[in-house]
Amino acid sequence: MKRLLVILEKEFRQVFRNPAILRMVLVMPVIQLLVFPFAANYEVKNVLLSVVDHDHSAYSQKFISKITSSGYFKLTDYSPSYDEAMKAVEKDKADLIIEIPAGFEKDLVKESKSSMLISVNAVNGTKASLGGAYASNIIRDFNSDIRIQWMQMPRYNAQPTIEITSSNWYNPTMNYKFFMVPGILVTLLTMIGSFMSALNIVHEKEVGTIEQINVSPITKVQFILGKLIPFWIMGLVTLTLGLIVSWLFYRIVPLGSIGLIYVFGMVFLFTLLGVGLLVSTFAETQTQATFVSFFVMMLFMLLGGLYTPIESMPDWAKLITKINPVAYFIEVMRMIVLKGSGFADVKTQFFSVLGLGIFFNTWAVINYRKRS
């Protein structure tokens, strides 16, 4: 125990003497939390729209003004023909083409039906599918507007329709920042946990001081605890800082218990530090450690549900998220922050992360050798 204190004193001195580590723990999280939520957004806005209007009628004008006033589209191109519009797409001046055929109004009035063509540039899949969906929605809306206008005061509804109204629970204004901020906080802890601890240990290997530790009576558990505890504490500092920033700048106050966030954060950090430690037992140089940690981190984050919903992943990817502590923590953070979930609701995730933590740390301790 006394020896562990000696080791911890040394580790903390080194951390506080290293401006890079302090910057990473204190400054980086704040900047990321301030910049990222504005840029990282699931919502698709500014879909560039090209309209090919062969009809030039009152209805086609009405339709165009309806679609541009929706706020999702930006009319950037008004082409005389479909081919011209395609050129705009090729030059990236348009994402979506709406072609209104000649006789659009005439058909609509006389035959009570008409058609139009929507073509979407699917290079950016998300933008394409959401943009296309928005456009179809607006057309449907336009359709019912006309119907209401034509059927003045019907005695009964000629065509029964089911109208869908939705209300958004837990995030009533559908503010994406509420959704992103808790997730970003998790990625920050991931960096500190898996990256910094790995680099730190491998650094000792590189400069050779680890030999000196290995010939001393320091046990491997003491050495590992000496490395983990400082980063564990720093991770909690980052978490605290992150919660303060989200409250100050985004007015995000967790609905659930802050204590539960910390309990989960502690277990999560323990797990991620285990991953970092494991990486460090395999890597001989900081370059190796960086690449391996980076790979693991990317995997954790991309399959973590921050950027893409886990529900829409294929089954094999869903399986991977079952061993991904980041996925659990992002889910739990959102549950606690937005929904106010209690421990009973996140029990499964809690024990999964704890189990993973025990697994990674045990593997790392077994794999760490004082003797080659």
Next chain:
Amino acid sequence: MKEIVIKADKLTKKFGDFIATNQISFEVTQGEIFGFLGANGAGKTTAMRMLCGLSMPSSGSATIAGFDVYKQTEHIKQNIGYMSQKFSLYEDLTVKENIRFYAGIYGLSKPVIREKMNALLDKLQLRAEENSLVKSLPLGWKQKLAFSVAILHEPKIVFLDEPTGGVDPVTRREFWNLIYEAAEKGITVFVTTHYMDEAEYCNRISIMVDGKIEALDTPHNLKTNFNAASMDDVFLQLARGAKRTAD
């Protein structure tokens, strides 16, 4: 008859097909300065690492301070000091912090550490630099400090792996004075070196060629037996036969 503190018997280390250290046997008695010579790649560092418990022997046996290198490495570690080829102090800690850390991990108490630290700082004339980061010290000072730190807990044996590499002759001389001082206190010194003048300072030396010990005796006897004027000659006669290329 003095106590035997290092005893190696047919100690061997293989890396795959490569036999780094091939059945070496020797004994070192307490308080002796034992020189371990050999060309680069001859297997010196490997042998030393096995004796320190850093490397698991492939076969053979050895005891350090009476403890077995296979099973009792933790006892060995409490009884040895080690200074590796790579620099072994923390560059981003100050002189005092390094001393306190290394003394602390060997379980010395606070008052003892303070007393030893003061004596050491005076002896090495490092008072003015006691709060400087180690990376700001000249190499020679670092080496002397590293050696002093390695014997701070008064080990029975200290292992030095090319401790004077890259330092000037004056500093080397000073370094050897520290070694003599330690030996007088009864600490056994096991040292590898490439400098033949340093070999002359040792009580006994062994010369390794291609993983085997080819000669082991006092410097005087070696020169007589090999009919050589200097240790340089002895070394060249033996090392020329080496098949391994230096790495």
